[in-house]
Amino acid sequence: MSTPTPSAGVIHDIGYRHYSGERRGRRYIRRSLYADSLRGAYGLGRSARNKITPAILFAVMCLPAAVMVAITAATNGSELVGEYTSYVLNLQMVVLIYVAAQAPALVSRDLRFGVMSLYFSRPLERVDYVVAKYLAMASAVFVLTMAPLTIMFVGALIVGLPISDQVPDYLRAAGGAGLLSLILGGIALVIAGITPRRGLAVAAIIAVLLVLSGVQAVLQGIAQAEGYDGAVYFSLLSPFTLVQGIQSSLLGGSSPLPEPPGVTGALAFLGVAVLLIAVSFAALQWRYRRVAAK
Amino acid sequence: MNAVVAQLTARSLLGRRRVLLLLLLPAVLLLLCGAVRLLAGQDTSVTVGLLGGFALATIVPLLGLIAGAGSIGPEIDDGAIVYLMSKPLSRHSIVRSKLVVAVAVVTLVAAVPTLIAGLLLSGTAEGLAVGYGIGAAVAGVAYCALFILLAILTRNAVVVGLIYVLIWESLVGNFVPGAQVLSIQQWALAITEKVIGSSAPTLGVTSAVSLGAGIVLLTVLVVGCTWFAGSRLRRLRLTGSE
Amino acid sequence: MTTMILDKVSRWFGNVVAVNDVTMSVGPGVTGLLGPNGAGKSTVINMMAGFLAPSAGAVTFDGEPVWRNEEIYRRIGLVPEREAMYDTVTGWQFVLANAKLHRLSDPAAAARKALETVEMTESQDRDIADFSKGMKQRIKIATALVHDPQVLLLDEPFNGMDPRQRIQLMGLLHTMGDEGRTILFSSHILEEVEQIAGNIQVMVAGRHAASGDFRDIRRLMTERPHQYWIRSDNDRALASAIIGDQSASAVELVMDNGTGSGYSATGARDTRAALHVEATDVSRFVRALPQLAARHGIRLYEVSPADESLESVFSYLVTR
Numbered sequence: 001m002s003t004p005t006p007s008a009g010v011i012h013d014i015g016y017r018h019y020s021g022e023r024r025g026r027r028y029i030r031r032s033l034y035a036d037s038l039r040g041a042y043g044l045g046r047s048a049r050n051k052i053t054p055a056i057l058f059a060v061m062c063l064p065a066a067v068m069v070a071i072t073a074a075t076n077g078s079e080l081v082g083e084y085t086s087y088v089l090n091l092q093m094v095v096l097i098y099v100a101a102q103a104p105a106l107v108s109r110d111l112r113f114g115v116m117s118l119y120f121s122r123p124l125e126r127v128d129y130v131v132a133k134y135l136a137m138a139s140a141v142f143v144l145t146m147a148p149l150t151i152m153f154v155g156a157l158i159v160g161l162p163i164s165d166q167v168p169d170y171l172r173a174a175g176g177a178g179l180l181s182l183i184l185g186g187i188a189l190v191i192a193g194i195t196p197r198r199g200l201a202v203a204a205i206i207a208v209l210l211v212l213s214g215v216q217a218v219l220q221g222i223a224q225a226e227g228y229d230g231a232v233y234f235s236l237l238s239p240f241t242l243v244q245g246i247q248s249s250l251l252g253g254s255s256p257l258p259e260p261p262g263v264t265g266a267l268a269f270l271g272v273a274v275l276l277i278a279v280s281f282a283a284l285q286w287r288y289r290r291v292a293a294k
Numbered sequence: 295m296n297a298v299v300a301q302l303t304a305r306s307l308l309g310r311r312r313v314l315l316l317l318l319l320p321a322v323l324l325l326l327c328g329a330v331r332l333l334a335g336q337d338t339s340v341t342v343g344l345l346g347g348f349a350l351a352t353i354v355p356l357l358g359l360i361a362g363a364g365s366i367g368p369e370i371d372d373g374a375i376v377y378l379m380s381k382p383l384s385r386h387s388i389v390r391s392k393l394v395v396a397v398a399v400v401t402l403v404a405a406v407p408t409l410i411a412g413l414l415l416s417g418t419a420e421g422l423a424v425g426y427g428i429g430a431a432v433a434g435v436a437y438c439a440l441f442i443l444l445a446i447l448t449r450n451a452v453v454v455g456l457i458y459v460l461i462w463e464s465l466v467g468n469f470v471p472g473a474q475v476l477s478i479q480q481w482a483l484a485i486t487e488k489v490i491g492s493s494a495p496t497l498g499v500t501s502a503v504s505l506g507a508g509i510v511l512l513t514v515l516v517v518g519c520t521w522f523a524g525s526r527l528r529r530l531r532l533t534g535s536e
Numbered sequence: 537m538t539t540m541i542l543d544k545v546s547r548w549f550g551n552v553v554a555v556n557d558v559t560m561s562v563g564p565g566v567t568g569l570l571g572p573n574g575a576g577k578s579t580v581i582n583m584m585a586g587f588l589a590p591s592a593g594a595v596t597f598d599g600e601p602v603w604r605n606e607e608i609y610r611r612i613g614l615v616p617e618r619e620a621m622y623d624t625v626t627g628w629q630f631v632l633a634n635a636k637l638h639r640l641s642d643p644a645a646a647a648r649k650a651l652e653t654v655e656m657t658e659s660q661d662r663d664i665a666d667f668s669k670g671m672k673q674r675i676k677i678a679t680a681l682v683h684d685p686q687v688l689l690l691d692e693p694f695n696g697m698d699p700r701q702r703i704q705l706m707g708l709l710h711t712m713g714d715e716g717r718t719i720l721f722s723s724h725i726l727e728e729v730e731q732i733a734g735n736i737q738v739m740v741a742g743r744h745a746a747s748g749d750f751r752d753i754r755r756l757m758t759e760r761p762h763q764y765w766i767r768s769d770n771d772r773a774l775a776s777a778i779i780g781d782q783s784a785s786a787v788e789l790v791m792d793n794g795t796g797s798g799y800s801a802t803g804a805r806d807t808r809a810a811l812h813v814e815a816t817d818v819s820r821f822v823r824a825l826p827q828l829a830a831r832h833g834i835r836l837y838e839v840s841p842a843d844e845s846l847e848s849v850f851s852y853l854v855t856r
Contacts, residue, residue, distance in 0.1 A: 012840040053453050060461065093460045101453040195311050199367050199452045203360045204315050206456055210356065211322050214348045218326060221343075222334045298636045305624045372620035377679065379587065380616075381637040382609045528604050532587050532616075 030128040037136030041102045042143075050105065057098045058144060061091060065148035069155030080156050080166070084173035085244075085253035087152070088145050088180065092240045095184070096209050098144055099137075103188035104201035106133055112196035116288070130284045137185035145177035169253060176247035179273055183239045184209075186280025193287045213238045224258070232258040232265065236272050245269045299378060299391035306374075307365050307395060315360060316399065320407035323353050327411040338422065341415040342498050345426040349408045350486075351479060354430045355459040357404040358396075358437025363452050365396040365438075367445040376532055386524030389442060393520060396438040405431035420497060421490050429486030436478045436512050439519040446526050474502035478515070484508030538598065538611075538686040538718045539563045540584050545593035547579050554579040556742040557593075562720050566713035568733030569722040575739040577722040578617060581691045584720070585614045597687065610638065613680035617691035619672055621664050627651070627671075628660035631678045638683040650678040653708065669696040677705070688712065690721035694728050706732045762818050766811040767838040768829065775811055777828045783821035786814040810838075 036045065042058075043051030068082040075081075088095060110116055119129060153170045157163060191208060192201045216237035223231035235241035241257055248255035249266035260269050308316075327344060334340055366389075369375040378388050408430040412423025440458075445451040463477045474480045483501035485508060487494040494500065501508065540562040547555040555576045562584075569577050582588040583595050586602040586609075595602045602608055622630055631650055635643035651657050654674040659667070664675065673696060680688060688709075694702050710732050713719050723729050729736055738746040768774050775787045790810055815821035829836050 010839060013838055014840070049450070053450060056457070091465075093465050097453070097456050097460055100456065101450075197311075197368060197371075199363060199371070200312055200315070200360075202452045202456070203356070203363075204311075206460075207315055207319055207356055207360075210352055210460075211319065214352055215322065215326050218330060218344060218348060219333075222330055222340065226334060228333075296637070298633050302622050302625070302633055306622055309624060369620075369622075373616065373618040374620040374622055376587070376614070376616045376618070377621065377634060378637070380585065380609050380612075380614045381634070382607050382639065383637055384606060529589070530587075532582065 026123055026125065026128055029122060029124050030132045033124070033129065033132035034136050034139075037106050037133055038139050040105060041136060041140035053101050054098065057094055057101070058147065061094045061098075061144055062148045062151055064091065065151040066155070069152060069159065072156070072161075073159045078161070080152060080161060082152065083254070084149055084152060084166075084169040085176065085247055086256055087148060087173065088177060089240055089244050089256070091148075092213065095141065095144060095180075095240075096206060096213075099141055099184050099188045100202050100205040100209065102140060103137055103185070103192040103205060104198045106137055107189060107192050108196055108198045108201050111193070112198070126285065126288050130281065130288055134185060134189060134281060134284060137189055138181040141181035141185050142177055145180065146174060149173050149177065172247055172251040172253040175251050176243050176253070179246060180239060180243040182277050183243065183273060183280075186277055186284070187239065190280050190283045190287070193284065209239070213240065216241055220258075232260055233268070235260070236269065239276070242269060242273055242276075246273060295394055296383060296387050296391045299383070299388055300395050302378075303365050303392050303395045304399075306368065307361065307399065312360065312364055316357065316403050319353050319357055320403050323349055323407055323411050324414065327414045331415055336416050336419070338416055338420055338497055341412065341419075341422050344415060345408060345412055345422065346483070346499065349404075349411060350426060350430055350433065350482065351464060354400075354404045354408065354433050355437055355463070355479070358400050358434050359441050359452060359455045359459065361396040361399045361403075362438040362441030363445040363455060365392040365445075366442055367451055370445065370530065371449065373532055375530070379527075379530070379532070384524070385527040386521070389520055389524045389527060393438055393442055396442065397435050400434035400438055401431055404434050420493055422497070422499075425486040425489040425494075425499070428489050429482040432485055432512060433478055433482035436481070436515050439516045439523075440478070443519040443523040443526070446523050446530065471502065475507075477502070478512075481508040481512045481515075485512075538716070540602075540687060540718060540720070541596050542580070542583070542590075543594050543596070545580075545583065545590045545595055547576075547583060547588065547591050553742050555583070555590075558739070558742075558744040559593075560737050560744060560747060562718055562737070564713070564716045564718050565735060566709055566719045566721070566733050568729035568736040569720060569739065570724070570726070570729050570736050571722075571739035571745075572724055574741075575724075576742040577724075577739055578691055580739065581614075581689050581720070581722055585612065585689050610683065611685055612687045612689065613683065613685035615676050615680045615688070615690040615693055617695070619669070621672065621675065623663065623665040626661050626663055627656055627667070627675050627678075630664060630675060631660075631682055634679040635682045640683060643682075646682050646684070647678075650682040653681060654678045655704065670698055670701050673697060674701070677708075685717070687718045688720070690719070692723060693721050694723060694725070702728070762815045762821075762841065764813045764815060764821075765838070765840050766813060766825075766836065768811070769835040769837070770832075771811045773832055774829065774834050777832055777834075778811075778813055778825070781821075781824050781828060783815055783817040783824055784813050785816045786812075788812040 039045045040050075042054045064082070065087065068080065071077075072079075072081045110119070120126070149170060153166055156166050187209070188205050191205045194204065195201050216234055219237070220231055220234035220241075223234055232245070235245045235257060244255050244257050245260045246266070246269045247253045248257070249260045250270065260266050326348070330340060330344060366375070369378075379385075405427055409423050409427030412426050416422050418424075441451060441455050444454055448454060462473060463479050467474045467477055467480075480502045483499070484503050484505045487499050487501050488505045490497065490499055503511070542558055542560050545555060545558050546553065558576075558580065569580065571577050579588065583590055584597075584602060586595075586605060589603045597608060597612070600608060602612075622633075625633070628647065628651065632643055632647040635647045635650075638646075640646050648657075651660050654677050656671065656674050656678060659671060664672065667675065673693065677690075677693070680690075690709075693705060697705065706728075709719050709721065713732075713734075721733075735749060736747065737744065766774065771789055775789050778784050779787050788811070790812060813821070825839065826836070828834075
């Protein structure tokens with residue numbers, strides 16, 4: 001054999017090293033996706049522009065709570081000025097806007113830029129993605145709703161009100177907040193997953209939720225005025241009133257709305273809530289099964 | 295006003311999913327009013343509550359937002375607006391054309407259904423249907439102008455618009471009466487009040503602003519927003535997405 | 537006169553300077569705007585197209601400022617980089633709409649001619665949403681040609697084109713350049729620019745690095761010495777062998793300072809313990825090196841070029 005001619009092609013060592021460390025599995029990926037999505041829901045880890053909306057909404061949500069504590073302190077009241085169990089109901093607009101604005105922030109980006117196939121080329125199953133995003137959205141809403149309640153709770157303690165008065169209502173409201181987060185988060189994500197256009201997704205979510213809220217208020221109002229017995233069941237139409245009903249019947253809180261009658265009523269409400277969560281989850285699974293298969 | 299711009303705008307505004315949403319809202323309004331009519335019969339206070347509280351306060355602004363922001367937002371977002379900008383076409387003309395399309399759409403899916411809803415609920419009693427129909431039409435124009443400007447100013451136009459409509463006009467307006475002076479709803483309501491005539495106060499149709507103030511503010515808003523939108527469009531930065 | 541002039545133009549976005557004191561004049565013929573990604577090419581083209589105001593300096597076309605001057609679009613055509621178009625119309629409808637927006641007297645004829653030029657007449661009745669990337673690119677070009685502009689600005693036009701389309705577009709630009717139009721296109725690929733641009737403007741990191749005839753610049757680049765890092769089991773012996781050969785002009789032995797090899801923040805490997813060679817005759821050096829090593833029984837561990845990136849080539853031009 002003749003001496004090999006020096007070839008013109010050379011493979012350069014530019015320092016590429018194989019990764020030989022630990023490779024974590026699905027649980028870790030799911031947890032990371034959850035954490036990243038939750039942070040993204042508040043604009044953390046993203047550019048400043050993404051922080052403005054959640055910050056404003058968070059502030060607006062907590063402001064009345066802070067004011068209530070201040071008033072209680074100023075008037076030396078023996079009881080907290082506001083109610084834990086109806087706080088979220090009264091401020092439902094803020095929660096609605098938050099969920100409408102941030103649900104697309106969680107899922108529209110992935111759809112729009114076509115990175116879903118990148119996600120699924122990792123050891124991440126469709127169900128992991130759905131679970132992570134769903135829980136992240138629910139957690140984000142939970143944080144939003146629990147913050148003012150916690151401000152009231154802590155404020156009440158600081159002002160010197162007895163803790164035994166605060167705890168039951170606080171826990172009831174917390175339970176309601178948790179359930180609401182799951183329901184709202186699910187509905188919002190399902191709608192957001194329909195279109196990669198963020199603006200349209202926001203409008204669609206708010207439209208659906210507002211319409212439900214409006215229809216519920218009108219129909220229930222009329223039904224009550226007409227003395228219709230089943231008027232309370234109109235509360236099933238809107239997530240806020242649905243949760244309020246569960247909160248007042250099962251958890252025993254007070255409520256400005258009519259209470260679902262007896263055990264059947266309570267179970268009906270709870271059943272609808274669970275159904276909504278399950279259907280949302282299934283819808284998300286179905287939605288992403290299609291995307292992943294593309 | 296440029297017909298070609300209007301055509302392109304109409305084609306992209308009335309895309310499949312947006313059209314669904316634009317038709318869904320008035321459909322719900324009409325169904326709801328039909329149901330209420332069946333449940334409660336003809337009742338002017340119910341009509342006022344529905345038309346004022348649901349149609350004018352929720353449906354009309356939402357549709358104005360979807361149509362207004364949707365007539366220019368997506369194009370700015372993905373950069374397709376460069377095809378309009380690289381023409382010997384005045385930016386004001388572009389804005390005007392889009393406004394015309396948005397207003398046409400909103401009138402069709404918000405004002406007319408409000409009128410029909412009013413007729414469904416109370417027939418021609420007290421001129422409620424016509425009054426609210428005109429109020430909705432006027433509010434629709436104002437919302438479109440405002441939201442087109444917002445869409446040029448920020449990528450988050452829809453959220454900002456929602457904060458304005460839901461938090462400022464409704465929530466804050468309920469607690470701080472002064473805020474209602476700066477509310478498109480109230481200005482439109484002033485016109486509705488006038489159209490209904492003398493029986494308006496007894497029906498509960500009262501606006502926080504006088505008719506004169508309402509008309510002036512509406513005009514100033516529409517003209518101002520349209521002009522400002524045009525001049526802002528001249529300086530629009532066509533950078534990458536997000 | 538169809539000359540686009542940038543006079544001491546700078547553009548910054550907050551703290552980031554995208555274009556730094558650029559003065560250039562783009563006249564009739566085909567000019568290539570060459571530079572690595574992030575060099576500021578798109579910013580320059582946007583400024584020329586009147587979509588961005590310079591933070592300093594002035595951009596003029598035949599003496600008229602381009603910024604906020606809508607009438608100038610009668611004479612300028614722009615092919616934008618981004619893909620998005622009005623998806624809901626067909627190719628024909630879109631080009632026709634563009635023709636009408638230009639207020640042409642016979643928009644249909646102009647649209648037809650433009651579509652023929654880009655060879656999109658068979659697919660013109662399909663929705664744009666169904667087009668492939670190359671087809672969309674051709675529609676973009678058709679919209680820019682429909683009003684027969686004197687100046688054509690193309691932002692990365694060859695992106696996503698297959699070889700046949702690329703050849704076709706090059707031919708088109710060449711023809712138009714010969715007709716006396718001013719054509720400016722941007723690219724980061726040397727070979728694309730080489731084939732049609734008589735004149736190139738090179739940009740690196742926002743600075744105007746070089747301009748003029750492409751052949752002159754190419755020659756400058758091949759005349760510069762090439763640098764190599766070599767690690768072997770006997771650097772000193774290899775160094776003396778290399779210096780004895782005529783292909784290298786300088787050899788430097790960098791001793792190991794005990795900290796081992798490392799990469800500096802700028803990517804230069806000046807902390808490595810290695811042989812640094814400046815080779816003036818690259819082809820000879822590359823052939824001679826293994827022979828020298830073999831003859832002296834030296835084992836080569838690593839041979840790598842120190843400055844092969846486009847960036848460093850242009851940086852070299854900049855520092856000259």
